[in-house]
Amino acid sequence: MGNANWTSISEFVLLGLSERRDLKSLIFTGLLATYLVNLVGNSLLLGAVWADPQLRSPMYFLLSQLAVVDVSFASITLPQALVQVLSQHRAIPFISCMAQLFIFMAVGNMEGYLLAIMAYDRYVAICDPLRYAAVVTRPLCLKMAAVSWAVVIPHSLLHTVMAARLHYCSNHLQHFFCDLPPLLHLSCTRPFSNELAAFTEGILVVLAPFVFILASYIRIGVTVGRLRSVHGLRKALSTCGSHLTVVTLFYGTVAWICFRPASSYAQTRDQQVAIFYTAVAPALNPLIYSLRNKEVSAALRRAGRKVLDRGT
Numbered sequence: 001m002g003n004a005n006w007t008s009i010s011e012f013v014l015l016g017l018s019e020r021r022d023l024k025s026l027i028f029t030g031l032l033a034t035y036l037v038n039l040v041g042n043s044l045l046l047g048a049v050w051a052d053p054q055l056r057s058p059m060y061f062l063l064s065q066l067a068v069v070d071v072s073f074a075s076i077t078l079p080q081a082l083v084q085v086l087s088q089h090r091a092i093p094f095i096s097c098m099a100q101l102f103i104f105m106a107v108g109n110m111e112g113y114l115l116a117i118m119a120y121d122r123y124v125a126i127c128d129p130l131r132y133a134a135v136v137t138r139p140l141c142l143k144m145a146a147v148s149w150a151v152v153i154p155h156s157l158l159h160t161v162m163a164a165r166l167h168y169c170s171n172h173l174q175h176f177f178c179d180l181p182p183l184l185h186l187s188c189t190r191p192f193s194n195e196l197a198a199f200t201e202g203i204l205v206v207l208a209p210f211v212f213i214l215a216s217y218i219r220i221g222v223t224v225g226r227l228r229s230v231h232g233l234r235k236a237l238s239t240c241g242s243h244l245t246v247v248t249l250f251y252g253t254v255a256w257i258c259f260r261p262a263s264s265y266a267q268t269r270d271q272q273v274a275i276f277y278t279a280v281a282p283a284l285n286p287l288i289y290s291l292r293n294k295e296v297s298a299a300l301r302r303a304g305r306k307v308l309d310r311g312t
Contacts, residue, residue: 009171012097014090016176017081017271028085034279035078041286042067044300052299058141059121060296063289065145066114070282072107076100077177077278084176097178098164104179105156106149108277109206113148115247116209117141119216122243126236127223155205162194175271177278210251217244242289249284253277 017027049055049064077100084090092100121141124132159180169188180198184191217240224236253276 009094009168011091011093012171012173012178014084014092014176015172015174016084016090024085028082031078031082031085031279034283035074038071038074038283041283042071045286045296048296048299048303051303055295055299058136058138061138061141062114062118062121066111066289067286069107069111069114070285073111074279074282076104076107081176092178098160100178101163101180101183102156102160104177105159106152109152109155110148111250112206112209113152114145115243115250116212117144117148118243119213122240123216123220126220126239151205155201158201159194159197162197166191166194175274179274213247245288246285249281250277253281
């Protein structure tokens, strides 16, 4: 096909995180440790939720979905980055790059929508506790998750197709995976259509769950402000504290990447932020949100005792 429709580049060369050889062992160790923490933490959470009958409430179902997204989020990028550090194999076929971009955007946006569904769960639990069991059900959570996927998949497909149709002047991508900002930076001309889509449709899709979370917590704040019981206030704060921390980590780091023009692209700073939201934050989520939960901890202890009893 001609360059008017598709780029003539057949592969991209990922330049990785650093060219300094003295840092490669440190980078590899850090990425591997973070990835293992992610896999272990989220796998323990998934095992506890699906195996323990006491963790069958909608809240824990949503936590299990978040764990799946967090594992997927890191698995899209970190194994490839580890291979790059060890073998110096940095080429990625054009089609594989676009596939990685699509999956990365879909899974990343899905995390925001799951956090929004969790905010609704917390809103009903605090503002309307007597009707919580009747309102927040597993079928409702499944429907909301399905609608979320129906939103993020076309969004990711749109931006992937638009990125694939650009004409690139270089195939050397200053990143450790195929992300949209560094790809736009390689375009021979300013990708005005891509930027316009990002600042219109992209902002609507990405900000919608954040606005919903903000509105939910405003209502929660009003309800908590009316509480006269110290015990009730502490319970409400403990219920929302972990979720608020995860929301802050997610949106605080993604905001820098998403909401700025390609002309302000800063390679080193973007890579540092990308490491945090693709590797560190997904590894911290089960520790912040789940493993500190008393019911999850008790379920893990019960599972551990069962394994030991079977071994003896």
